[in-house]
Amino acid sequence: MSSTGDTPLETAAPTRARLVDVARVAGVSKALASRILNGEQLPIRPETRNRVVVAARGLDYRPHAAARSLKRGETGALSLLIPTLTNPVFALISRGAVERALERDVAVLLIEDSAPARASELVSRLVQGGRIDGAMLASVQPEHPLPRTLERLRIPHVFVHRTVPGSNRNVSMADQKASALAVDYLAQLGHRSIAHIAGPRLLTTTQRLVEGFSARAAELGLRHVVVGDDFSEPGGAKAAGELFDLRVPPTAIYTGSLTQAVGALHVAFERGLRVPDDFSLIASGELPLANYLNPPLTSISLPLAELGAAAVDALVGQIAGDEPRDVVVETHPEVIVRSSTAPPQDPTGADPPAGRARPVPVAVEWHGLIE
Amino acid sequence: MSSTGDTPLETAAPTRARLVDVARVAGVSKALASRILNGEQLPIRPETRNRVVVAARGLDYRPHAAARSLKRGETGALSLLIPTLTNPVFALISRGAVERALERDVAVLLIEDSAPARASELVSRLVQGGRIDGAMLASVQPEHPLPRTLERLRIPHVFVHRTVPGSNRNVSMADQKASALAVDYLAQLGHRSIAHIAGPRLLTTTQRLVEGFSARAAELGLRHVVVGDDFSEPGGAKAAGELFDLRVPPTAIYTGSLTQAVGALHVAFERGLRVPDDFSLIASGELPLANYLNPPLTSISLPLAELGAAAVDALVGQIAGDEPRDVVVETHPEVIVRSSTAPPQDPTGADPPAGRARPVPVAVEWHGLIE
DNA sequence: CGTTTCCAGTTAACCGGTTTAGCTCTTATA
DNA sequence: TATAAGAGCTAAACCGGTTAACTGGAAACG
Numbered sequence: 110m111s112s113t114g115d116t117p118l119e120t121a122a123p124t125r126a127r128l129v130d131v132a133r134v135a136g137v138s139k140a141l142a143s144r145i146l147n148g149e150q151l152p153i154r155p156e157t158r159n160r161v162v163v164a165a166r167g168l169d170y171r172p173h174a175a176a177r178s179l180k181r182g183e184t185g186a187l188s189l190l191i192p193t194l195t196n197p198v199f200a201l202i203s204r205g206a207v208e209r210a211l212e213r214d215v216a217v218l219l220i221e222d223s224a225p226a227r228a229s230e231l232v233s234r235l236v237q238g239g240r241i242d243g244a245m246l247a248s249v250q251p252e253h254p255l256p257r258t259l260e261r262l263r264i265p266h267v268f269v270h271r272t273v274p275g276s277n278r279n280v281s282m283a284d285q286k287a288s289a290l291a292v293d294y295l296a297q298l299g300h301r302s303i304a305h306i307a308g309p310r311l312l313t314t315t316q317r318l319v320e321g322f323s324a325r326a327a328e329l330g331l332r333h334v335v336v337g338d339d340f341s342e343p344g345g346a347k348a349a350g351e352l353f354d355l356r357v358p359p360t361a362i363y364t365g366s367l368t369q370a371v372g373a374l375h376v377a378f379e380r381g382l383r384v385p386d387d388f389s390l391i392a393s394g395e396l397p398l399a400n401y402l403n404p405p406l407t408s409i410s411l412p413l414a415e416l417g418a419a420a421v422d423a424l425v426g427q428i429a430g431d432e433p434r435d436v437v438v439e440t441h442p443e444v445i446v447r448s449s450t451a452p453p454q455d456p457t458g459a460d461p462p463a464g465r466a467r468p469v470p471v472a473v474e475w476h477g478l479i480e
Numbered sequence: 481m482s483s484t485g486d487t488p489l490e491t492a493a494p495t496r497a498r499l500v501d502v503a504r505v506a507g508v509s510k511a512l513a514s515r516i517l518n519g520e521q522l523p524i525r526p527e528t529r530n531r532v533v534v535a536a537r538g539l540d541y542r543p544h545a546a547a548r549s550l551k552r553g554e555t556g557a558l559s560l561l562i563p564t565l566t567n568p569v570f571a572l573i574s575r576g577a578v579e580r581a582l583e584r585d586v587a588v589l590l591i592e593d594s595a596p597a598r599a600s601e602l603v604s605r606l607v608q609g610g611r612i613d614g615a616m617l618a619s620v621q622p623e624h625p626l627p628r629t630l631e632r633l634r635i636p637h638v639f640v641h642r643t644v645p646g647s648n649r650n651v652s653m654a655d656q657k658a659s660a661l662a663v664d665y666l667a668q669l670g671h672r673s674i675a676h677i678a679g680p681r682l683l684t685t686t687q688r689l690v691e692g693f694s695a696r697a698a699e700l701g702l703r704h705v706v707v708g709d710d711f712s713e714p715g716g717a718k719a720a721g722e723l724f725d726l727r728v729p730p731t732a733i734y735t736g737s738l739t740q741a742v743g744a745l746h747v748a749f750e751r752g753l754r755v756p757d758d759f760s761l762i763a764s765g766e767l768p769l770a771n772y773l774n775p776p777l778t779s780i781s782l783p784l785a786e787l788g789a790a791a792v793d794a795l796v797g798q799i800a801g802d803e804p805r806d807v808v809v810e811t812h813p814e815v816i817v818r819s820s821t822a823p824p825q826d827p828t829g830a831d832p833p834a835g836r837a838r839p840v841p842v843a844v845e846w847h848g849l850i851e
Numbered sequence: 852c853g854t855t856t857c858c859a860g861t862t863a864a865c866c867g868g869t870t871t872a873g874c875t876c877t878t879a880t881a
Numbered sequence: 882t883a884t885a886a887g888a889g890c891t892a893a894a895c896c897g898g899t900t901a902a903c904t905g906g907a908a909a910c911g
Contacts, residue, residue: 141860175545176610179867179898207592218588238544342771371772511870514868515870524889
């Protein structure tokens, strides 16, 4: 298996060029070749430098990752832990992270967090095995064991999208702005009574979305309500069902994820409700699928890929020695208008003729001003 | 940064255990420790072996990936090239591959094939940089430059899901069976006139799906037609539109992917056609989303995760020295019955009163027996 | 004129494993 | 009784880079 030098057999094994080869061709020591190729600022004759660079290019030389890693004590690889690949939100974050990492010549190991204990063990193994320099975590729920482990091992890490308050390691975006924009858009269409289907309350993403929603709705004097506690399709379906059961349902629903919107559309269909005739629907997070739902879904675009890219940048910074600090990605949310939103059909629905909307049949309470 | 031995400062940097540490604790040389921990069959006193094993466990020792890689000339890492992460088909294949790889203590680098030239360059870089031992390719179209590059560099590789005939490196499944099952199911419901919305004709997956469809339809004496050339939502929408434009549209449509089915549902909705009243719809490939479409989509389950796992197995085999050979994953397709399929509404629709169905308004021709 | 400084490099140690060659001691064999 | 054959281990080279320490000569400096 040792392809050192010549292989006298008929199959000329194409062997990688090593640093020594470059050095020999350029007529210098491998030490010098190494330092030149790494762009060190050194007193060196330009002509010598050139010989080395040309030799490296000519031989298509690439430093052996393992050798470099061994000496430097760095691997040039990161892990990215996500809840599931089949959720397009995380697919997009992953895309952004992998792209940026490749630009920076860093490798990314993607891992699905099927079970917290297992994920912790896997990441620890990668760390202990010297396979990664740092970890990006997009799936930590508050009691997840991994952050503590990483803290103890002093492994650089960041939290992406799902953040940990006070950690100084959060890479997030101003989700509030997306919610506020959604509320603005619905209000502008004439809706006076709106609902938000939210995710798990423990997640900071959820909290930001809810906060943005409630704050702006209150500001505009809209009646508003928040339901739901799961970003999935069934979560959206269940929450939507609760809303439709209200004595006075909202005329518009804003979901925290596209998957929830799919669930909401599903129950609407089952109950014979029509969108946007019976209620308007708008979701946070734009995906190609939105255009092919029935009806095509109005949504708020969010820079998920940029979020992944920013996570890589922050983590690479930490590895280089920077102190961990929170990063908030610039958000310029936009409404992608499709066919699931329209002015409310029955203007009185937002303000029922019989005055006050209470009592409410399920454990859901309206907030906001009753004019 | 050198944490060699003791760090006298207050921050006790938790340093990885190395092989020497294990050897010292066990009172043996590191050579022996290495061979024991690698499970070599050697003349060794059981007690000595035990001391080493216990020491390794006690120190939570894990061999440093880079050091091992450097000496062995293997990285213990593979790449997986997929068209896009946001397509759940490839998300599932990736899931299966990553899971199996982690079981085998191998790392997987996931790469999206945004542009063939760029992907080729990236994978080459990984190979040349000694970052991966082999590549899994799930996105090669016939003129993709990567296979040639890998062949030239003598890098082990396999083709997953999208195969290359004659390469002996294909990891695929018997998609034909899924198509045949779909046809059987539709026939059993009473449909006599069915259509298949296919993917790009150059892909072998498409060819297998089409073959299974046409063969079984002919066998059962059904009128059948194949349209479409793209697995995406717009591709499904366009093809469905062509079918609806037929003078005698089919009473059932079988799509090669769930995304195409989404597209088909979309145009049906736009044209006011109802599923399954106006036509039945069944898709190849089961995904959670299917349950939340309107109506919930009947689909054929396929072992996509197993396919990814099998790809890892095959590739690891090649790296260990096996000759490349095609692998066909066991398929036991099942119909997941939901609400998008039903007996045809108008039994005469399958066999129009006016006799022959031609002429056909678009470039689509019916095949099969006219009774 | 002797010494220091700078230029333009080279030598060799080292990272943490794996692996080949070899060494010592006991036991079986001729 | 000499010797070959294991059993049971150790020493050291090696993988391919990086980097601290060093060298020989020319120029600058006091």
